[in-house]
Amino acid sequence: MDIRLFDLDKDFAIIKNWITDERTNMLWCANRIQYPMSKTIFKDFLKEISDKYGDIPYVAVDDADKPAGFYAYSVNEATKEGMLKFVVVDPDKRGKGIAREMLGRVVATALADENVQAVQLNVFSVNEPARKCYQKIGFVEKNVTKEAVNFGDETWDRINMLIKC
Template structure:
């Protein structure tokens, strides 16, 4: 597997159907994007995230050339912390180690930068499977914002998780 930049013209049609219900979409995007995922909206959100935070979007590509995952990454130079966002894996790849491989490649790239001390991400506490997955990789819960997000009649806590580089 390798990581390459996301290309809206070729990759959007591959990832657009990976999230099949509105609640999962809300957990993935915190409603920053419309459901169902729309090309123009995604392109606009990614451009805004790039302009505001320096986010770059990537896909994980299996050895056979097929796209297995998507994520965004940015580095806050002042805090020396990277941030992973919008992580999603092809449903056909789940449970096969592809997500772990993708995140480990993303972390390796992040920590190749000598100015990166840590990488963080946010996950809703209600997304138990994802939270356990990040813990398995080595992320630790740093803080939780209670009732940070409302979805219909639910209120979700947002958990900030961090993993430190080997030198910190």
């Protein structure tokens, strides 16, 4: 597996197909991106989060350079924390260690950056597989926002997780 910058023209159609329904969209981006997303909407969204937070989108790719995972990452210089956002793995490849390897590389890169003391991410309480994956990497719960979002008749807590470098 390699990590490279996300290429809208090359990667969008593949990643778009991973977000198969409104619930998956909510779990992935908290509905910050309209479902179903279009290339233009996603491009505008990536520009917005880049301009506002410095987020850079990446893909984890297989040997054929086909995306297997996606995430955005930025560093908050004031808090010296990296922030992982919008983590998603190809549904056909889930449970095969892709996320663990992909995020392990992010953490390893953060460890090498003297300006980063920790990396954090958020996950919804109902996304137990992702939460367990993050715990296996070494992320621990920092805090929980109870009843952070509603989806249909469900109410989800948002769990902020942290790994110290």
